[in-house]
Amino acid sequence: MKLNKTLTALAVSASFGLSGQAFALGTGAGTDITNTVTLGYTVNTVEQTDLTQNATFKVDTKVDFNITNDETETVKVTPKGVNYISTYTVTSTSNDALGFNLSTADLATGTQDFLTGTVEDNIQLNASLSIFVEEGTNAGYQSGEDTAVNITGLAADDSVKVYVIVTTPIADTLVDGDIASIALTASARQSDGSAIPDHNDDAFDPITKQYVVATASLTENTAFEVGTAKFTDPDDATNSDKFTIDVTVINDPMCDAGLTSASTADYSAGNCPNNTVVNNTYKPKAIPGAMVKYTLKAKNSGSAAATAVSFVQDLADIGDADSDTSLDLVQNSLDNVSVTFTGAGNDTDNSTANVLTVDVDSFAKDDVITITFTAIVE
Incomplete structure (x- = not known):
């Protein structure tokens, strides 16, 4: 008791x-x-x-992270170009240091997610892609520094830049506006890059650090868009494949007995001065000694400016379509070059008596050029 x-x-x-x-x-x-x-x-x-x-x-370790695409628009690439970069940020939201294996894939054509919307993927890029991780000494991709291809030792709440780079030339068959969607996938690993033991279904062990996998892998898309100059016919929207060159006969010896390569008169509408031989309604024809006028027109209908543009025509290259040796235009008869350019760039006529050369230092989107010159038929 x-x-x-x-x-x-x-x-x-x-x-x-x-x-x-x-x-x-x-x-x-x-x-x-x-x-x-x-x-x-x-x-x-x-x-x-x-x-x-x-x-x-x-x-225990909570495995969690996210990927964001740093781009604000499609990454512009040029046919035959190389070393185009799309930048991502991988951020650890874990409470432990993690590593990540990284990989890329060229996605199938069709509608693909991109940033806050979608893009229409219509091509395969058909170029080599490489992944490099920011080393940290200097910001932005540095080929001599950023050599790691996977992430190791990313501290909790820390982030790192990842660069997806086109490392072989883009095919020159791609055209302005083509889009290729590329996916970057990050798969979580331990800090040293080894595989994570998944303890999600294991019993709680108070003396062991266990891994709880909230996010095993994530994929985020980028988009490479072909942006290039495209020279088309400014007068015909349906002719979108190339610029144009037309030829007319503006004078001949029947019409003007004093015709030389320096003549500037245009009698294509009639009223020839030699009306004792031909009447006033006679139109010049492409007979030997006639003057022909070439008109070249081009518009940049692409999305990118072209630089160092040069239009060249050598009279020696204008020959009989049925013969490699016969010349149809009199050598050194090129004359009356006229250039009209709508853009802000500088256009320069560097022509000689035998070779038309017109150079434009900058040919912006929607700029139009018209070039005319004359020559004498052999």
């Missing part, structure tokens, strides 16, 4: 307190969390020595 009374007194007078309690939210993986419980009590109004008990466990 005495024992029972003592126990009763103990139970009634006892009080419990918690001290040193910690919470693991945001705590680094592998951290030991120790919770201490203190039991304080009195017996028959006499305070007794407190009792304490500890419980310790390790904080």
Whole structure:
């Protein structure tokens, strides 16, 4: 009975307190969390020595991260060009250092996700793609520094830039506006790049750092869009394949007995001065000694400006279509060159008596050029 009374007194007078309690939210993986419980009590109004008990466990790793595409629009590429870069950011939202294996894929044609919307993928890029990870010494891709192809040791809440680079020339068969969608996939690994042990379905182990995989891998798309100059017929929207060159006969010896390569008169509408031989309605024909007028027209209907543009025509290259040796135009008879250019770039006539050469330093989108010159038929 005495024992029972003592126990009763103990139970009634006892009080419990918690001290040193910690919470693991945001705590680094592998951290030991120790919770201490203190039991304080009195017996028959006499305070007794407190009792304490500890419980310790390790904080586990939550595998979580995200990828964002740093681009604000499609990455413009040029046929035959190389070393085009699309930049991503990989951010760890884990509580532990992680690594990531990286890979790319040229997606199938069709509607593909891109940034906040979609793009219409209509081509395969058919070029080699390489992945490099920012090393950190200098911002932006540096070929001598950024050589890692996978991510290792990315600290909790840290981020790193990843570059997807076109490393072989773009095919010159691609045309303005073509789009290729490219996917970057990051697969989570341990900090050293080794595989993550997936403990999601394992029982809790208080003495072992376990891995809880919230995000195993993520894929984010980028888009490479062909942007180039495209020279078309400015007068015919349906003729979108090439610029145009037309030829007319504006004078001949029947019409003008004094015709030379320097003549500037145009009698294509009639009213020849030599009306004792021909009447006023005679139209010049392409007979030997006639003057022909060439008119070249071109519009840049592409999305990119062209630079160092040069229009060249050598009279020696204008020959009988049925013969490699016969020349149809008199050599050194090129004359009356006229250039009309709508753009802000500088156009220069560098022609000689035998070779038409018109150079334009900058030929912007929607700029139009018209070039005319004359020559004498052999």
